[in-house]
Each structure stands twice: as structure tokens, then as C-alpha cells.
Amino acid sequence: xxxxxxxxxxGIANGVVYGSVALALVLxxxxxxxxxxxxxxxxxxxxxxxxxxxxxxxxxxxPVVAAIAISMAIAFVAGAVIERMLIRPVEExxxxxxxxxxxxxxxxxxxxxxxxxxxxxxQQISSPFPEGNVELFSSGGDAAVISKATIGMILVxxxxxxxxxxLLQRTKLGLKLRAVASNPDSARLHGxxxxxxxxxxxxxxxxxxxxxxxxxASSPQRAGFDGSLMxxxxxxxxxxxxxxxxxxxxxxxxxxxxxxxADALTIQYVDALxxxxxxxxxxLILVVLVVSPNGLFGRRxxxxx
Amino acid sequence: MTxxxxxxxxxxxxxxxxxxxxxxxxxxxxxxxxSIWPPVTRPVLIARIVIGVALSVAVLYAPFYFxxxxxxxxxxxxxxxxxxxxxxxxxxxxxxxxxxHGAFFGVGAFTSAILMVDHGWTFEATIPVAAAxxxxxxMLVGFPALRVRGLYLALVTLGMAVLFPRVASKYVEGSGGxxxxxxxxxxxxxxxxxLDDDQWAYFVCLVFTxxxxxxxxxxxxxxxxxxxxxxxxxxxxxxxxxxNLAGTKVGTFALSAVYAGVAGSLSVMVxxxxxxxxxxxxxxLSIEFLVAMVIGGAATILGPAVGAFLLVLLRRNTxxxxxxKEILAPAIFGAALIAIVYVLPEGIVGGVRRLLARLGRRxxxxxxxxxxxxxxxxxxxxxxxxxxxxxxxxxTNRGGSDDEGT
Numbered sequence: 001x002x003x004x005x006x007x008x009x010x011g012i013a014n015g016v017v018y019g020s021v022a023l024a025l026v027l028x029x030x031x032x033x034x035x036x037x038x039x040x041x042x043x044x045x046x047x048x049x050x051x052x053x054x055x056x057x058x059x060x061x062x063p064v065v066a067a068i069a070i071s072m073a074i075a076f077v078a079g080a081v082i083e084r085m086l087i088r089p090v091e092e093x094x095x096x097x098x099x100x101x102x103x104x105x106x107x108x109x110x111x112x113x114x115x116x117x118x119x120x121x122x123q124q125i126s127s128p129f130p131e132g133n134v135e136l137f138s139s140g141g142d143a144a145v146i147s148k149a150t151i152g153m154i155l156v157x158x159x160x161x162x163x164x165x166x167l168l169q170r171t172k173l174g175l176k177l178r179a180v181a182s183n184p185d186s187a188r189l190h191g192x193x194x195x196x197x198x199x200x201x202x203x204x205x206x207x208x209x210x211x212x213x214x215x216x217a218s219s220p221q222r223a224g225f226d227g228s229l230m231x232x233x234x235x236x237x238x239x240x241x242x243x244x245x246x247x248x249x250x251x252x253x254x255x256x257x258x259x260x261x262a263d264a265l266t267i268q269y270v271d272a273l274x275x276x277x278x279x280x281x282x283x284l285i286l287v288v289l290v291v292s293p294n295g296l297f298g299r300r301x302x303x304x305x
Numbered sequence: 306m307t308x309x310x311x312x313x314x315x316x317x318x319x320x321x322x323x324x325x326x327x328x329x330x331x332x333x334x335x336x337x338x339x340s341i342w343p344p345v346t347r348p349v350l351i352a353r354i355v356i357g358v359a360l361s362v363a364v365l366y367a368p369f370y371f372x373x374x375x376x377x378x379x380x381x382x383x384x385x386x387x388x389x390x391x392x393x394x395x396x397x398x399x400x401x402x403x404x405x406h407g408a409f410f411g412v413g414a415f416t417s418a419i420l421m422v423d424h425g426w427t428f429e430a431t432i433p434v435a436a437a438x439x440x441x442x443x444m445l446v447g448f449p450a451l452r453v454r455g456l457y458l459a460l461v462t463l464g465m466a467v468l469f470p471r472v473a474s475k476y477v478e479g480s481g482g483x484x485x486x487x488x489x490x491x492x493x494x495x496x497x498x499x500l501d502d503d504q505w506a507y508f509v510c511l512v513f514t515x516x517x518x519x520x521x522x523x524x525x526x527x528x529x530x531x532x533x534x535x536x537x538x539x540x541x542x543x544x545x546x547x548x549n550l551a552g553t554k555v556g557t558f559a560l561s562a563v564y565a566g567v568a569g570s571l572s573v574m575v576x577x578x579x580x581x582x583x584x585x586x587x588x589x590l591s592i593e594f595l596v597a598m599v600i601g602g603a604a605t606i607l608g609p610a611v612g613a614f615l616l617v618l619l620r621r622n623t624x625x626x627x628x629x630k631e632i633l634a635p636a637i638f639g640a641a642l643i644a645i646v647y648v649l650p651e652g653i654v655g656g657v658r659r660l661l662a663r664l665g666r667r668x669x670x671x672x673x674x675x676x677x678x679x680x681x682x683x684x685x686x687x688x689x690x691x692x693x694x695x696x697x698x699x700x701t702n703r704g705g706s707d708d709e710g711t
Contacts, residue, residue, distance in 0.1 A: 035456040037463070090646055097402055098646045100459055101599050104404070104592055105646075109639030116633055231585070235467055238460055276471045282464035289453040289461060 005136075005144040007264045013150040013221060014236075015260020020157050020212035021230075021237035022244065022252040024205040027164065029246050031181045031201025034087065034099050038106035039209055040230030040237070042082075045110050046075040046210030047217045047225065048118040051125050064128040068214045072207040079206025080199040082106070088198065115227040122224035125217045128152070149220050156215065160208060161253050168249070177201060232278065236263065239281030242288050259284060364511065373503040377575060380503070382617040383510035384571040387517055388590075389597035389609035391564020396595075397603035398525055399557040400537030401450060405462030406594050407587035408469035409562040411579075412439045413569025415473060418486035418579035428488075428574050429509070435570035436563045443562020447555035466588040473581030486579040506575050513567060514610070521564075522606045533557055534604075565594070593620075596638075600645050602652025611653055 021039065028036045036042075052059045053067035062070070086106065090098045129152035133145035168174035179187040180197040188194045216233065217225040240259045244251025259281055266273055266280050273279055368376045392406050416435040420426040446465065453461055477486070500508070524530055532553045535543035544550045573579050580586055593616060601612025619641055620634075649656040 035460060086643060086647075090650070096455055097396065097599070097603065098650055100402060100404070100456065101595065101646050102643050104595070105639035105642035107639070108592070108635040108642070112633055112636040112639075116636070235464065238463075242457070242460065276468065276475050278468060278471060282461075282468055285464055286449055286453075286461055289457050290449045 002144065003268070004265075007268045008261055009136075009144065009146050009150070010221075011261030011264030012257055013147070013153070013219070013260070014263065015240075015257035016150065016153040016157050017212060017216045017219070017233060017256075018236040018240045018259050019253040019256020020153075020160065020215065021209065021233055022240035022256050023157075023160060023164070023249060024208040024212065025237055025241045026244065026246060026249060026252040027208065028201055028205040029241070030168075030249075031177050031205075032083070032087075032198050033181065034091075034103070035238075036205070037100065037103040037234075038110060039205070040234035041107050041110035041114070042075065042079070042206050043209035043213035044227065044230045045078075045114045046071045046206070047125075047213035047229065048114050048123075049074055050210070050214040051123050051217065051225075052118065054125055055123070064126055064214075064218065067125075068128065068211060071214065072210045075206040075210035076203045080203040082206070083199045083202035084195070087202070088195070111227055120227060122226045123217075124224040125214060127218040127220055128215075131220075147220060149218075153215050153219070156211070157253060160211070161249055164204075164249050173200075235278060236260075236281045239284045242285045368504040368507040373501065376503040376507050378617055378621065380507045380510045380575040381572070382614045383507070383514045384568040384575065385593060385597055385616060386610040386613035387510075387514055387571070388565045388568035388594045389601070389613050390518060390521055391561040391568070392594045393598045393603060393605075393609045394521060394524070394533070394564070395557055395561035397598060397605070397608075398530065398537065399533040399554065401554065401558065402455065402459040403462040403561075404459050404588075404591045404595055405446075405465035406561070406565045407590035407592075408462075408465040409439045409443060409565035410569035410572070410590055410594075411469045411473060411581075411587045412442055413566030414573050414579040415477060415486065415569075415581070416566070417570040417573045418488055419477070421488040421573075422486050432513075432567060432570045435566050439566025439569070440559045440563045443559040443566075444555055446562070447558030450558055451551055451554055462591075463588070466591045467584075469587045470581050470584050477581055486573075487577060488573065506571075509574065510571050513571060517564060517567065518606065518610065524560075525606065529553070529556075596642055599642075599652055602654030602656075602658075605652065605654040605658075608652050608654040615653070 021043065024043070025036060025039055028034055028039070050064075050067045050071040053062045053070055054064045055061065060067075086102055087099060090102050127149050129149040131148065133147050134151060136144040136146055166174075168178060176187070176192045177197050177200065179190070179192055180194045181201075184194045184198075187197075213230065216222065217229060236259055237256070240256040241252050243255035243258065244253075262284070263277060263280055267277050367379060371379070388406060388410055391409075392403060395401050395403055395406075413435040416438050417428065417431040420431040420434060421428060446462075449461070450458055525533070532543070532548045535546075535548055536550060536553050540550065597612035597616045598609050599612070600615055601608030601610065619638065645652075651659070
């Protein structure tokens with residue numbers, strides 16, 4: 001029993017990470033209709049910036065929270081620039097394949113440039129959350145503990161989710177963002193500056209990715225990070241986004257947790273998948289897309305011929 | 306020395322040489338099935354024949370001219386071209402985006418390597434088995450792909466490429482328990498003695514490339530090809546006019562997997578290794594196939610070949626360019642990728658074709674009064690003459706690659 005609870009808690013800790021990267025993926029998909037394969041590497045780059053700003057020994061030595069804030073701001077601008085400079089000119093050709101190619105090019109490029117600039121050695125970011133554990137319950141010698149960092153990450157993720165929801169559903173800006181996402185041309189006819197909204201979508205997603213990256217890298221479960229930090233996380237995040245239906249923010253977060261817990265339990269209890277645990281998120285993606293293409297939280301779409 | 310090259314030439318030369326005639330025939334006859342190709346003037350026809358013959362000679366002579374190392378690179382370009390062609394059938398003509406063809410390639414490579422290492426087969430005998438097996442795997446993947454479209458399909462196939470090396474390293478035990486199969490040199494023994502190993506590998510790759518490209522070319526122009534394009538452009542409309550949606554999509558998926566599998570099988574002969582230890586190798590390969598297709602031009606016949614040669618050149622030169630900073634190679638690769646999509650969204654073949662169309666329109670306009678017209682109607686073609694574009698383009702690019710190779 002204790003083992004089970006521990007695994008669930010581990011799973012939640014991982015799931016928070018998957019959820020927050022999935023949040024960024026969903027945000028870009030909702031606002032621009034692009035699956036951003038470079039999301040993980042964009043986050044990796046920002047994470048290196050955070051590390052450089054926060055590191056005592058070979059960086060600026062800022063407090064971690066300030067470092068994260070600055071790197072989020074940088075990522076915000078960089079996301080907008082990437083959208084304007086790289087994605088939009090290609091997207092105007094109306095070929096989804098070309099956009100995929102550009103994001104794959106970004107994937108390769110950002111990863112290697114990040115490693116070139118910041119080195120290939122594993123690095124560490126100190127956690128912005130207090131150390132220690134919180135005891136959930138104890139019964140007859142068994143005790144289930146959850147680290148404060150995990151709780152902190154869950155809270156941050158929930159806050160992100162609520163803020164984004166408020167932004168998208170309760171503000172005029174959010175209405176414009178949604179209008180552009182659903183039909184850029186008619187949104188433009190209504191006087192919305194579509195281009196700016198698309199840039200904003202990418203910018204916000206990049207900033208969320210930066211936050212997610214910094215939190216993953218600083219998580220106490222992980223002993224440092226290097227250039228491969230985001231590669232498996234991205235697969236899990238895609239699984240979460242697919243499960244959530246690609247257009248639901250809450251869906252992405254909940255699905256992230258589901259994927260994380262399912263993954264932890266599989267590793268613990270299913271020996272047949274030893275070494276190929278990554279089957280799980282992939283199977284999830286496939287099953288969800290085949291059985292219910294709109295995910296658990298998505299809305300049905302009707303195609304007009 | 307000359308005997309084998311002639312023998313191969315007999316099978317290869319005419320195949321390339323006849324491509325233009327096959328196009329010309331319906332146009333010249335002006336028969337009931339109206340040709341979609343514009344009429345071909347005599348100078349263009351002569352130019353095509355000359356270029357075709359020159360190209361065949363160059364391609365057949367290349368392995369005797371270059372050192373073994375270059376031949377190996379050329380063979381790599383050939384098998385990448387095959388895989389890119391397979392991807393082109395699926396993505397370019399049928400509109401199903403896959404970034405997981407590296408997995409099919411891996412299935413082909415491991416099938417050949419296992420049959421050779423563990424069961425003592427000769428290499429050539431393993432190719433049909435590899436092709437059949439990847440075809441089955443492709444069909445299995447093709448069925449769920451029926452319900453998953455566009456970018457989502459890209460996602461599923463990406464997962465395939467991520468998964469494959471892990472499965473390989475879990476279930477395949479090569480030398481020392483590592484998923485690394487290295488067939489012994491003797492297992493590739495040349496059937497034709499005078500040829501060196503590298504030359505033999507080159508010719509095997511060349512024969513497969515030509516056969517599979519001609520096959521694809523025929524397929525695309527026929528009933529199946531029209532169905533594929535119709536499904537890509539307007540799925541619902543295609544289904545309405547009676548195209549078998551599921552059959553077309555799954556069939557294309559399986560066929561495209563077979564191409565990738567044959568390419569993987571050939572790669573074992575060229576590189577003498579099937580590697581399951583590198584977790585991102587097959588993802589990188591998937592991207593390379595995609596790049597080759599897009600650089601060359603999606604939904605064109607010669608595009609994948611042109612793209613594959615450029616890709617191999619690009620990869621080699623970026624590796625040489627930055628000694629000591631190998632880590633930057635993917636960055637340059639990625640940047641080149643973005644740049645090409647940026648500048649030539651239709652790929653090189655598409656771009657050249659458009660250029661020729663512009664030139665052609667100008668010249669026909671200038672020459673209409675005194676033109677000795679062919680039997681067909683001399684109406685200025687709205688569509689560019691595709692064959693001339695392909696031929697010229699291919700010759701220039703192969704010429705370039707040969708020069709770089711020295």
C-alpha cells in the first residue's frame with residue numbers, strides 16, 4: 001500500500017511537469033493551430049538561461065525566482081520573434097507540412113545551439129520551493145510523504161491554468177485570441193490584428209515553457225539537467241495534450257497528471273515493459289486519437305465541405 | 306571490368322532513356338486519352354535524350370571513378386532517396402504526414418541483419434523478407450492512421466520513431482548483448498567477382514533506386530496515383546466519387562513502409578551495421594527522409610533523389626566545416642532546413658519547374674509565329690513541361706554532387 005501511494009505521488013510529481021509542457025503545447029495549438037515540435041527545446045534553451053542567471057559559480061547568482069522571471073520574459077520575446085520571423089512566412093503558404101519542417105528545424109537547431117553556448121555538462125538549478133516533505137497520513141508505521149517542491153509545482157501549475165483560463169475566457173484580449181484561432185480571416189475582417197494575436201500565443205507558450213523547464217530542472221527528484229532534458233518529457237507532454245483533446249487547458253493539466261501516475265504505476269508493476277516504458281504514452285496517444293479524436297476534454301468539430 | 310557495368314547498364318540505361326518517350330507518346334498520337342502533359346518540341350526531346358544518356362553514363366561510371374569512401378556516400382544517398390521516395394508517396398502524394406519512417410527503415414535494417422547474422426542468409430535474399438515484413442508493419446500502422454489525420458498523425462508516427470530503438474535494444478541481442486548487429490564481411494560476398502564491395506553495393510542500391518522510382522512514377526500516373534492525390538486534396542469529395550478511402554490510405558502506408566524497409570535493408574549492406582543503441586538515431590533518420598523530400602520537392606518524382614543527394618552533401622560538408630564542434634552540425638542542418646522551406650516552399654524540383662515554365666512561356670510567346678509545331682495543338686501550355694524540369698534539374702544536381710565528391 002505504501003509503495004502504491006509513493007508511486008502515485010511520484011507520478012503526480014512527474015505529471016505536473018508533463019501537464020505544464022502540455023499546457024504550452026495546447027496554448028500554441030489553440031491560438032495558432034500548430035503542433036509545436038520545438039516546444040521542448042525552446043523550454044530547454046530558457047532553462048539554460050535560468051541556470052546561467054541563477055548559478056552562483058558560473059552565472060550571475062540571482063535569486064532563483066528572479067532568474068525564472070527574467071528567463072520567462074526573454075522567452076516571451078523570443079517566442080514572439082520565432083512566430084513572426086520563422087513560422088508566419090511559411091504558414092502563409094498554407095502547408096502544414098512546411099510548418100512541421102520549420103518546428104523540426106528549430107528542434108534540431110535550438111538543441112545544438114543551447115549545448116554549444118552552455119556546454120554539455122549536467123547542470124543544476126536550486127529549487128525555488130522550500131525543502132522538506134509534508135506527511136500526508138501515517139497509519140501503523142507506514143507514512144506517505146509528498147515533497148514541498150511537488151506541492152509547490154502543483155500550485156504553480158494550477159495558478160497558471162486559472163490565469164490562462166481567465167485571460168482567454170474573461171478578457172477582451174482572450175476573446176480576440178480565440179477569434180483568431182478559430183478563423184484568422186474573419187477575425188481580421190472584424191478589425192482584430194491577427195498577426196499580433198498569433199505572436200502573443202507563441203510568446204505566452206514560450207514563457208510557460210520556460211517556467212516548466214526551470215521547474216523540471218530544479219526538481220529535487222532530478223539530479224541536474226543537460227541537453228536531453230526535454231526529449232522524453234515532450235513525448236509525455238504530447239500524450240497529455242492528446243488525452244486532453246489539444247484544445248482544453250484544464251484537460252492538458254489533468255491529463256498530464258493522469259499520464260504521470262499511469263507511467264509511475266507501469267514502471268512499478270508491469271515488468272514486461274521494463275526498458276520500454278515510453279510505450280505507455282505512445283499507446284495512450286494512439287488509443288485516444290483512434291477512439292475519441294477530440295480527447296477527453298475536447299469539443300467535437302464539424303467539417304464543412 | 307566492363308562486363309558487369311554493361312550488364313547493369315542494360316537494365317538501367319534504357320529505363321532512364323525511355324522515361325521521356327513514355328510521356329511523349331500519348332501527346333504525339335493525340336489519341337482518345339488526352340494527355341495532361343503539354344506537347345514536346347523536337348529540341349526539348351533531343352535535349353532530354355542527350356541529358357538522359359549523359360546522366361546514365363555518369364551514374365554508371367561513377368563507382369569506377371571515385372574512391373570507395375565516396376562510393377559509400379553515394380550509396381547512402383541512393384538508399385536515402387528510396388526511403389524519401391516512400392515517404393513522398395505517403396506524405397507528398399497522399400497527404401499523410403509521417404515523421405516516423407525511420408522506424409520502418411529500422412525494421413528493414415534489423416530484419417536483414419538478423420537473418421544474416423543469426424541465420425546465415427546471403428544479403429540479397431534478405432531484401433524481399435525485409436520488404437514484406439515492413440509492408441505488414443506499415444499496414445498495421447496504416448489502420449489506426451485512418452482515424453488520425455494531419456498533425457496528429459505526425460505525432461503518432463513520431464512516437465513510432467522514438468519507440469523503435471528501445472524495442473530493438475530490448476529484444477535484439479547482438480554482439481555482447483548490445484543491440485548492435487554487425488554482419489561479417491563474408492556475408493556480403495560479391496556475386497560478380499571483378500567488382501569491389503563498395504562498387505557492388507553501389508550498383509545494388511542503384512538498381513533498387515531505379516526500379517522503385519520507375520515503379521513510383523508509374524503508380525502515381527495511374528489510377529492509384531489519382532486516387533491518392535484525390536484523397537490528399539479533398540478526402541470527402543474523393544470518397545463521394547467512389548475512391549476507396551481506407552484501401553487507398555492503408556495501401557499507400559504499406560507501400561511507403563516497404564520503400565523505407567528496402568532502404569533500411571540496403572543500409573545494412575552499405576554501412577555493415579544495424580544499430581539499436583542510439584536512442585534518437587531513428588528519429589534523426591525520419592527527419593532526414595522528410596528533409597530530403599521537402600528539399601527536393603514533395604509530390605514530385607525526382608524530388609526525393611535530388612533532395613537525398615543534397616542532404617548527404619550538406620551533412621558531410623557541415624561535419625567537415627566545423628572541426629571540433631560537431632555539436633553544431635544539427636544546428637546548421639536545422640537552419641538549412643528552415644532556409645529551404647523559406648526560400649523554396651515547393652522544393653528544388655518545384656522551383657526549377659516553375660522557373661522553366663516562366664522561361665518556356667516567354668520563349669513560346671516569342672517563337673509562336675515561326676515555330677515548326679509538333680503534331681499536337683500548339684497552344685501555349687499553362688502547365689510547365691514537367692519532364693524537362695525533372696531531367697534538367699536532376700542532371701545539374703547529380704553533376705554537382707559528383708564534383709563535390711572528388
